[in-house]
Amino acid sequence: MQTPKKNSPANTRDPEATRQRILSAAMDLFVEKGYADVAMRQIAERSGVTKSLIHHHFGSKEALWKATKEAAFELYAGLQRQDLTEAEQSDEDLLRRGVVNYFKFLQSHPEVVRLFAWAHLERDTCVGENDAGLVRLGAERIRQAQENGIFRSDVNPVHVITTFVITCTHWFEAQSHHSQWEGIGSNQEFLDDFLKIFLDGLKPRHAPAH
Amino acid sequence: MQTPKKNSPANTRDPEATRQRILSAAMDLFVEKGYADVAMRQIAERSGVTKSLIHHHFGSKEALWKATKEAAFELYAGLQRQDLTEAEQSDEDLLRRGVVNYFKFLQSHPEVVRLFAWAHLERDTCVGENDAGLVRLGAERIRQAQENGIFRSDVNPVHVITTFVITCTHWFEAQSHHSQWEGIGSNQEFLDDFLKIFLDGLKPRHAPAH
DNA sequence: CCACTAATTGACCGGTCGGCCAGTTAATTG
């Protein structure tokens, strides 16, 4: 049997696989400690190549950092775009499913959450630029649903998107923070409660019953 | 007239003022670049003292970082606790005012937002521990309002707090991100829309009409 | 005025940083 390269020093050369191993190690470390606190030497060690080789493939630490962020965004955008385009129109259940999907995605990709958080703090703008398109898509969906009387019309559709995106993102981003709060529930329990408030809050306002 | 010490090298010694100047410079730099990317030399330069003096007053970089976080939390907790305790009972308007106050506080203290964000990414737990008490206070308020039939009772009070805290915090934390989204509104506009959804979503569910 | 303490300084340390460069080694190609 032929051993598919593991962490052996690559008896045969495979530059693409090497690039990938470097990228993967960089992801792990950047996600964990942020850009400034990671040394090229650590990335080299973890990926099993020399520091020089990283420079050969990526040029500089900063370029590697950028490549890492772009890889993460591709993973993120791929799934999101799929979710957003596969269904035709928007109703309440579709929005619910959208939120749940978004939440579950973040839950199963904590590395993306953390990487983006580091990027935000560095005032990185490329992530925001990149998903501006996704947001426009989602906002258009909401607007349609508003026109059809499914959601209240007195709120900015972009703010609807923003509200749930922010909530899901920050829930995971600062989990170390509020997991210490007495009485707080599990991921699922929080999601359920948020959905109750969010979706009911979006219902069209009946003419005041009084 | 006697000049109150400015950035002159302190013709007269005032250890407390020195401590404060160091802390202030550290705050500026840590807020901007995070812990790892700030050098003691930079803090020394900005505060107009020598690096050794910082060690004399704070011991180590890590200790200075911790002192900085604690100073920020004191500022945060002071105002929050005041807000939470001054009113006796909770009704819808009180919650609205609570959210607005929280939002405005973060808006006018971006340094606190960023410092806490760095702390979260480092998996710092002391911030979360510290405000667990504040959350308990707020959750108790919500619970009372639920008992009085002002808010729906089928959601965890802690999750209500969490939802708006998360939303306000992340709104400012990732502003560089979603400020690039087409059609997004100002701070005030977003806050208004969020409050509409949030407060209406918290209204007790009428027995389904027909 | 003289010890005494504490604030403050500048020089210095070993270690690590990102990056570079001169090589060696493995595939490719003609």
Add this chain to the structure above:
DNA sequence: CAATTAACTGGCCGACCGGTCAATTAGTGG
């Protein structure tokens, strides 16, 4: 089987890191 190209290595560089230390200076109490 050369010749060429690109992957890959090890060693080295100057810069900078956090921290230490001995010396100096300014207030303080006897």
